[in-house]
Amino acid sequence: MDFMEKQNRYxxxxxxxxxxxxxxxxxxxxxIYTAIRYSLLAGxxxxxxxxxxxxxxxxxxxxxxxxxxxxxxxxxxxYSLIHDDLPAMDNDxxxxxxxxxxxxxxxxxxxxxxxxxxxxxxxxxxxxxxxKPNNLENxxxxxxxxxxxxxxxxxxxxxxxxxxxxxxxISIETLEYIHRYKTGALIKAPVVSAAIICNATDEESQSLxxxxxxxxxxxxxxxxxxxxxGSTEKLGKKVGSDASNKKTTYVSLYGLEKSKQMLNKTxxxxxxxxxxxxxxxxxxxxxxxxxxxxxx
Amino acid sequence: MDFMEKQNRYxxxxxxxxxxxxxxxxxxxxxIYTAIRYSLLAGxxxxxxxxxxxxxxxxxxxxxxxxxxxxxxxxxxxYSLIHDDLPAMDNDxxxxxxxxxxxxxxxxxxxxxxxxxxxxxxxxxxxxxxxKPNNLENxxxxxxxxxxxxxxxxxxxxxxxxxxxxxxxISIETLEYIHRYKTGALIKAPVVSAAIICNATDEESQSLxxxxxxxxxxxxxxxxxxxxxGSTEKLGKKVGSDASNKKTTYVSLYGLEKSKQMLNKTxxxxxxxxxxxxxxxxxxxxxxxxxxxxxx
Numbered sequence: 397m398d399f400m401e402k403q404n405r406y407x408x409x410x411x412x413x414x415x416x417x418x419x420x421x422x423x424x425x426x427x428i429y430t431a432i433r434y435s436l437l438a439g440x441x442x443x444x445x446x447x448x449x450x451x452x453x454x455x456x457x458x459x460x461x462x463x464x465x466x467x468x469x470x471x472x473x474x475y476s477l478i479h480d481d482l483p484a485m486d487n488d489x490x491x492x493x494x495x496x497x498x499x500x501x502x503x504x505x506x507x508x509x510x511x512x513x514x515x516x517x518x519x520x521x522x523x524x525x526x527x528k529p530n531n532l533e534n535x536x537x538x539x540x541x542x543x544x545x546x547x548x549x550x551x552x553x554x555x556x557x558x559x560x561x562x563x564x565x566i567s568i569e570t571l572e573y574i575h576r577y578k579t580g581a582l583i584k585a586p587v588v589s590a591a592i593i594c595n596a597t598d599e600e601s602q603s604l605x606x607x608x609x610x611x612x613x614x615x616x617x618x619x620x621x622x623x624x625x626g627s628t629e630k631l632g633k634k635v636g637s638d639a640s641n642k643k644t645t646y647v648s649l650y651g652l653e654k655s656k657q658m659l660n661k662t663x664x665x666x667x668x669x670x671x672x673x674x675x676x677x678x679x680x681x682x683x684x685x686x687x688x689x690x691x692x
Numbered sequence: 693m694d695f696m697e698k699q700n701r702y703x704x705x706x707x708x709x710x711x712x713x714x715x716x717x718x719x720x721x722x723x724i725y726t727a728i729r730y731s732l733l734a735g736x737x738x739x740x741x742x743x744x745x746x747x748x749x750x751x752x753x754x755x756x757x758x759x760x761x762x763x764x765x766x767x768x769x770x771y772s773l774i775h776d777d778l779p780a781m782d783n784d785x786x787x788x789x790x791x792x793x794x795x796x797x798x799x800x801x802x803x804x805x806x807x808x809x810x811x812x813x814x815x816x817x818x819x820x821x822x823x824k825p826n827n828l829e830n831x832x833x834x835x836x837x838x839x840x841x842x843x844x845x846x847x848x849x850x851x852x853x854x855x856x857x858x859x860x861x862i863s864i865e866t867l868e869y870i871h872r873y874k875t876g877a878l879i880k881a882p883v884v885s886a887a888i889i890c891n892a893t894d895e896e897s898q899s900l901x902x903x904x905x906x907x908x909x910x911x912x913x914x915x916x917x918x919x920x921x922g923s924t925e926k927l928g929k930k931v932g933s934d935a936s937n938k939k940t941t942y943v944s945l946y947g948l949e950k951s952k953q954m955l956n957k958t959x960x961x962x963x964x965x966x967x968x969x970x971x972x973x974x975x976x977x978x979x980x981x982x983x984x985x986x987x988x
């Protein structure tokens with residue numbers, strides 16, 4: 397299977413699982429199912445669950461076994477976007493080319509849809525673990541890792557500093573700290589949790605962790621570059637918002653050219669951590685290279 | 693130990709655990725620790741974790757074993773209050789006699805503090821399960837039950853219908869549906885999850901489930917009565933807000949006297965489900981009776 401075939405296979409598995417995990421029903425509270433489906437099934441790269449599935453494949457694990465945890469991370473990622481877009485936060489009107497959740501359903505339902513999605517991530521993981529009670533210690537360790545990554549010691553912590561840094565000059569150390577948590581934690585989570593579930597050795601886990609850290613940083617530098625060079629049409633969201641919000645980014649700190657050099661260097665370094673997996677790491681290597689040239 | 697001694701013992705255990713689970717640290721994201729502690733350690737009845745500990749005691753279980761799950765439910769309850777109070781939701785200024793979280797820390801941090809607390813509930817449960825990996829299948833079943841109870845098939849679902857029912861006349865069936873989920877689910881969760889962790893028999897579990905359903909309903913009827921008869925000073929929040937928000941309540945549907953009769957009948961029925969536990973159920977029986985006469 398070549399890169400695109402594999403990527404499509406992973407994305408199809410993820411979209412199918414997400415679709416099945418939240419079916420609209422004829423309930424009084426139907427509106428929240430609609431609001432959650434709107435954001436959860438709005439497409440997106442599915443980078444995080446793809447990473448989990450790719451790591452699982454590489455380690456010879458069972459994709460179906462890892463799928464619920466992979467999709468739970470996508471749910472957490474999606475809830476964080478819904479809440480980030482709220483008027484009290486970034487106040488964004490568009491996301492992935494569609495109206496943001498609160499623009500579509502109102503602020504109150506968008507808050508609850510975000511809460512519901514975060515909660516659902518744990519419902520999905522725990523119900524899957526409960527119905528297939530094998531490999532329990534590893535599954536619990538993986539869920540604990542995912543929970544830590546999305547909480548105040550992870551993504552939310554990064555989000556807090558990011559919010560408080562708006563309209564302020566911040567140091568490169570603070571910028572890296574924000575990214576390590578706000579974006580990095582949820583890129584590391586699928587890689588590390590899949591490695592745990594698939595019984596990776598300590599040595600394999602350490603390499604994968606370093607790979608994911610580099611990938612997360614590269615992903616963020618690319619995001620900052622796209623906010624300057626990208627197309628609103630392709631991205632489905634406003635470009636130039638970092639500059640208009642006076643946000644410190646890699647581009648504002650280092651300029652465009654230096655940022656591009658950093659992007660290349662960071663992703664090359666990330667890939668060196670895959671060496672011990674040989675040809676089995678082909679997909680993860682190509683995925684990293686794809687993320688550098690992506691336009692969305 | 694008499695009722696008050698036991699209640700104080702449970703409350704102390706809970707407050708101590710909650711305090712330890714979120715210590716302020718010298719971090720860039722310190723503000724969210726402060727905001728979470730502000731609401732989580734603001735007192736409150738600790739009804740939900742108390743129920744879990746009391747059920748555990750009654751069944752001869754180990755209180756320390758149940759404590760993290762009990763406190764996780766309190767975290768979920770507290771996050772739901774923070775988000776409920778937001779301007780886009782109930783827009784309340786006071787809670788438990790103190791300024792609401794967003795009045796104190798701003799809307800953006802209050803949203804993140806709520807998200808962080810919900811997430812932390814699962815961090816605490818999963819880390820505790822991971823560090824004490826005994827009785828794993830039951831613990832996972834209990835966590836899955838708690839997750840379902842707090843999500844769109846539980847508390848959030850009820851909250852959605854409640855929000856959508858404001859300024860509308862609703863039927864008694866809809867009112868009961870709202871309460872079964874919005875309040876009831878998180879009163880049932882500590883009872884049922886403690887029963888699962890403490891290896892209750894099916895028969896015991898069924899009785900406890902019925903007890904918790906009755907207790908949840910009685911609790912809600914009492915809340916509706918307090919919103920009419922209670923004291924703002926004692927409650928630490930505005931009374932009369934149901935009427936001014938034109939909310940349908942037991943009192944608006946049945947009047948005060950009939951509501952009081954329903955309250956007594958519902959709690960008496962709840963207590964009959966404790967018969968098989970004999971004198972061991974004394975605390976839960978007294979707790980139910982206390983909830984009827986409470987002024988806060």
